[in-house]
Amino acid sequence: MLWNYRRKVAKLYRTLSFGMSVCWIVPILFFLCLSSPVKAEDVIRFGASLSLTGRMSTEGRLVKDGYDFYVKHINALGGIPIKGKKYKVEIVYYDDESDPKTAVRLVEKLIVQDNIKFLLGPYSSTCTIPASSVSEKYKIPMVEANGASNPIFERGYKYIFATLNTIDQYFGSIVKMASEVNPRPKTIAFINENSLAPQLANDAAAREAKKLGIKVVYKEKYPTGTKDLSSMLAEIRDKRPDILLGAGYTEGMILLVKQAKEMGVKVKMFGLLLGPTLPGFVEDLRKDADYLLEPIQWSSNMAWKDDVFGYTAPEFARLFEQDFGYKPDYHPPQAAAALLVYHHALQKAGVLDPQKVRDAIAQTDIMTFYGPIRFNEQGMNIGKGMAVVQIQNGKPVVVYPKSVAEGSLIYPIPRSQ
Amino acid sequence: MLYWQVLINGVLLGGLYACAAIGFSVIWGVMNLINLAHGSMIILGAYITYVINSATGLDPFLTIPISGAALFLLGFMVQKYLINHVIEGSVFMTLILTFGLDLLLVNMTLLLFTADFRSITPSYAGLGWEIGTIRVPYTRLGVFFFALALTLILSLLMNRTKLGNAIKATSFDKDAAGLVGVNVFQVYAITFGLGAAMAGMAGSLISVLHSFSPVLGGTFTMKAFVIVVLGGLGSVPGAIVGGLILGITENFASVLLEAGYKDAISFILLVAILVLRPRGILGKQFFAEV
Structure with missing residues (x-):
């Protein structure tokens, strides 16, 4: 009896392990099929390290939803039109667990391993300060939306820009x-x-x-x-x-x-x-x-209107609530505005070269549902108060x-x- | 004139400090138990008042008996079913246990009430007597008198009743107290209950003056620590003296010196007392002995 039982268990184990390996192979094949044939040049990939868990996770998620709002709406229009060709948009996210040291590591990973040419900011000044040192080192632009401390901009950096007003x-x-x-x-x-x-x-x-x-x-x-x-x-x-x-x-x-x-x-x-x-x-x-x-920074009844989608601030608030199920405070629109900055700069530069795009960002002078955006030499938004x-x-x-x-x-x- | 105002502010704050520290002091003095969850118990009392006030509109001062009773029950149970099991062991065991209890209370209140800051504003908040240029706000005066009254009641309980005698006897020598028929563990449970009740009632008072959030308990435990060391362990008048000294010092430091240093001044005072009079201003030596 016991012998029989053991054989049954062994058989069950073999079946299970075969099943497990199939379980692994199928999704791997699936992802390989997905990722390889799509022409890489038709997609512009942004990268962001965000506080999706940990003590700042509430705000981190608001920022992610803001970034995703732009992605959803621009892809619905077919992508960013650059020189008569439309590019779809994708964002690679990592979770820095609300820890600045992890944020530094992840931003480096985004640049070196994932080959990201355009960075979005993390949440909070404490993460943005060290993370922007990494992007500066690799000469990759970072448009951030959630670091308001002045020290971010007082280091003579050339590749950091912010959509929000600084604390001073x-x-x-x-x-x-x-x-x-x-x-x-x-x-x-x-x-x-x-x-x-x-x-x-x-x-x-x-x-x-x-x-x-x-x-x-x-x-x-x-x-x-x-x-x-x-x-x-x-x-x-x-x-x-x-x-x-x-x-x-x-x-x-x-x-x-x-x-x-x-x-x-x-x-x-x-x-x-x-x-x-x-x-x-x-x-x-x-x-x-x-x-x-x-x-x-912003309120949903302001009279701003952006020139990409044509959304006013109240329209943004309404559509955002429709997409994400809650009324936005200022975090989502200022995050979405960071991508609008890239949108205009990419169109202006006409190429996907980070250096040229950085120069185009520096000359930004646009209107968004978050308000006007124009950068000073340090990368602070002086367009709006x-x-x-x-x-x-x-x-x-x-x-x-x-x-x-x-x-x-x-x-x-x-x-x- | 400003200095009179500062002095009055200091005294009013000191009364509240005394009330917030007294429960901590009694528990420490009687059982040689440092209750690290004291601050969280204060915050729990504040939330009890907040919930009752926002649901029924009952005046925050009238909720004091309710928060006191609720916290007494909680404290009694905690001591009887948890701490009494380790109280005979090393002091580290009780420290770890009350620390764990603190984490439990903090996270429980976080779950129930979220981390949003709350406060209670009764209709008479902000009004007060004006004597010349000196202002004495009603809420602070009310809090001061309630704090003193509660402290006095506790003092009477400790000095004039059989229960008080049993508690004191246990704190002097628990073996001798046991020999003359005191149920030592029962006395421990009641003492912890009383300490917790004082914390809860202080919480009700604090809810009228300050804003509170589940994570703020630690700062109150810290203040209680300073006051108890200043005034003397386990001594009710000592807590009043310690509270008043701390309140007055903080207020004068914030006006005479740069306000940023007022915490530093309180701690310098603490160190000075520890060096010059280690048992505290009104402390008796045997209270702290193990």
Whole structure:
């Protein structure tokens, strides 16, 4: 009996292993058939290392969906027309697990092994800074959409370009808007978390304010993870500034709004680096969130219209939701815009040579559903500025610049608040 | 005038700190157990208040008994069915266990409430008394008095009741306490329950003043650590003194020196106390002995 049973098991094992090998061979053959006969020159391949898992995976996926939006829509039109011939588009993705070291390795792999000539950016400044050093080394252009820190562009690199506004431009629009309102504010106070991005934002805004003749009466930083800002705010209250700008991350920003009210800080204009448009912020702070300002990269009700597909920003938002099942924030359109930059540059260069395409990118001057794009020598987008939203009756309303505004700024903040 | 305001801010913050640290202090003092999940228990209390407040609109201060009771139950169970099994072993075992418990609580709250920052804004938030140029916000004053009241109740419980005597006897010498008829493990479970309840109630208070997210527990555990070392292990008045000192120092540091250094100042204070008076300002030596 036992002998018989063993034979049966052996037979079953042989059958299974044969089955397994067939399982392997069939897809391998299938892929070989797929990949070899297609004429390689009819497809333009882009490469990107993205944070698809790990702590930044939520944002990483938003970026991937943005890139994929362009691919889907351009391939539906038959591809990018270059000199009368249409090229389909394909993106090779790798997952860097939200780790900058892995991103570096993968970008090198994309260039050396996969022979990618045109790179798209990863997610976050921490990944973009080292990844762009690799593309620079190999002289391969990288158009990124999600690294906003200035140090990316301050190294004299020639092959890095970004569609989004850098962190030092965040408060620029609010300060500029302040210089145009009536009565004109005379004094401004700054408070920020002691970390890189908030510091850059406030330093740049303070320079801008001085330039426009607004006096800086207070500028201090608080340590990360602080539980109390009340005494700093008491000091600010006693200096009576017209404007208060706070830069930090969510925890600090909520604390700032609550304690400013507790300490009786009464300013005419109150701006935060981030917060009001995050989930739960307005919902929890209720009317205390009213009149707060926040700089934003993009909003789906802006009046931009791109010249490849002819989509306006609202149309982009609608089509994107149709394709991916959720309403886009600013991440997907700025990612898609990176491919629009390549689209125009490839058409202009007329060849698939990375050097020539890089030169064409440098001369970019285009309009997209994400806004206008034009690069300075460092590769930063100076075509568009940040827009400003104000929370009015619990809803974010774009109030600046005038060309894309949905409503007018409420200034000064009504006294009862 | 600014300095008076700073002093008041410091005192108000100190009261909250004391309340947040007291549970940590009692557990450490009685069982020589460092509860690394203390901060997460505070956050759990804050979420209990948040859920009740957003579902029924009940005032956050009135949810304190509920979060206290819920956390007492949780703490009691955890000690009875988990920690009591390893408490006789080395201190590392309890450290590892409470660390694991912390991870479990953090991930559970992440799953339930996501990582979004939450806060509660009652209708009277931001209002306050104005005395000259000094402002005393109602919410902070309310939090301060509740924190002091809770701490006092705990102090009375420890000093005036049979249970309190049993807890103290156990902390002095658990073998002797066992010999005179104290059920040591039962006392441990109740003590951990009380510590957790204090954490939960402090969480309810914190939810009114701060924003919270499941991952923020660690910063509260850290503060509790500093306060307990400053004030003295296992001592209720010690926690109040430690909390007040930390609150006032932080506030003055943020105005007199560059605000970025205020954490550094608190830790310099901690080191100084450790060098000059290792048992803490109001600590008695035998509390910490194993």
